Amino acid sequence: MLKIGITGNIGSGKTTVSKLFEVLGIPVFYADTAAKNMMTGDPQLVADIRNAFGDAAYFTDGVLNRKYLANIVFNDDAQLAKLNALTHPAVFRAFDIWVAGIKEAPYVIKEAALLFESASYKMCDYSLLVTAPLKLRIERVTRRDDISPAQVEAREAKQLTQEKKRELADYIIENDETQLLIPQVLKLHETFLQLATP
Numbered sequence: 774m775l776k777i778g779i780t781g782n783i784g785s786g787k788t789t790v791s792k793l794f795e796v797l798g799i800p801v802f803y804a805d806t807a808a809k810n811m812m813t814g815d816p817q818l819v820a821d822i823r824n825a826f827g828d829a830a831y832f833t834d835g836v837l838n839r840k841y842l843a844n845i846v847f848n849d850d851a852q853l854a855k856l857n858a859l860t861h862p863a864v865f866r867a868f869d870i871w872v873a874g875i876k877e878a879p880y881v882i883k884e885a886a887l888l889f890e891s892a893s894y895k896m897c898d899y900s901l902l903v904t905a906p907l908k909l910r911i912e913r914v915t916r917r918d919d920i921s922p923a924q925v926e927a928r929e930a931k932q933l934t935q936e937k938k939r940e941l942a943d944y945i946i947e948n949d950e951t952q953l954l955i956p957q958v959l960k961l962h963e964t965f966l967q968l969a970t971p
């Protein structure tokens with residue numbers, strides 16, 4: 774099964790692009806959502822996170838306290854590395870299980886914020902980067918989330934630069950609002966269908 778990894782820096786539009794591929798019938802695995810599901814649903818991971826970050830990482834009803842955790846990890850590289858070391862292996866395993874369960878698709882997509890940083894692109898056949906200028910990405914994320922521009926920039930600083938990712942990516946979608954997204958997605962869909970044809 775052909776595997777395409779979709780990534781992009783914070784606010785680039787990788788989830789928006791992934792949803793367009795879903796509309797075309799392509800199964801998409803959302804690594805970040807999988808991570809979050811396991812961070813509340815996998816008892817071993819929950820115990821590890823409580824041990825590493827304290828019981829305050831969870832509300833009393835078991836919901837992950839994302840603000841608390843974000844405040845710790847996005848202000849301290851060692852803490853972020855600790856969280857990544859706990860969550861990423863679990864996400865990798867979940868992706869393999871998910872792919873094994875897909876029977877009838879020409880190709881599948883893994884959407885992951887940290888595709889290149891976590892080396893999970895090595896488990897994909899091709900990578901697709903969604904890009905947009907930082908100013909626009911900050912505007913998008915502060916409009917979408919309860920987060921300040923400085924907090925968006927702090928997260929951006931924890932990710933490989935967009936320029937570095939341009940060098941690593943096999944395909945690029947420019948989501949800077951000068952080009953429409955849908956035609957770019959349709960063109961790549963055709964390319965991936967051809968790549969998937971034996």
Ligand SMILES: CC(C)(COP(=O)(O)OP(=O)(O)OC[C@H]1O[C@@H](n2cnc3c(N)ncnc32)[C@H](O)[C@@H]1O)[C@@H](O)C(=O)NCCC(=O)NCCS
Nearest residue numbers: 782783804805808839842843860864885886887928931932
């Ligand atoms: C720290 C958490 C709780 C903060 O939650 P919050 O709702 O504030 O942010 P959200 O998850 O929506 O992430 C928004 C964006 O932040 C950036 N981001 C998230 N996790 C990371 C990370 N580990 N390193 C760098 N940037 C990150 C990404 O651009 C992401 O798309 C959450 O991001 C998390 O659980 N991260 C660990 C899981 C993970 O590594 N996910 C990344 C892909 S697998």
Ligand SMILES: Nc1ncnc2c1ncn2[C@@H]1O[C@H](COP(=O)(O)OP(=O)(O)OP(=O)(O)O)[C@@H](O)[C@H]1O
Nearest residue numbers: 781782783784785786787788789790913914917948
């Ligand atoms: N071309 C576009 N035009 C207008 N709004 C857009 C466009 N692309 C994305 N957005 C909006 O910008 C915000 C960020 O997009 P999206 O959530 O897809 O990005 P992301 O890369 O997955 O973000 P994050 O890294 O924060 O998870 C969303 O609110 C989305 O609706």
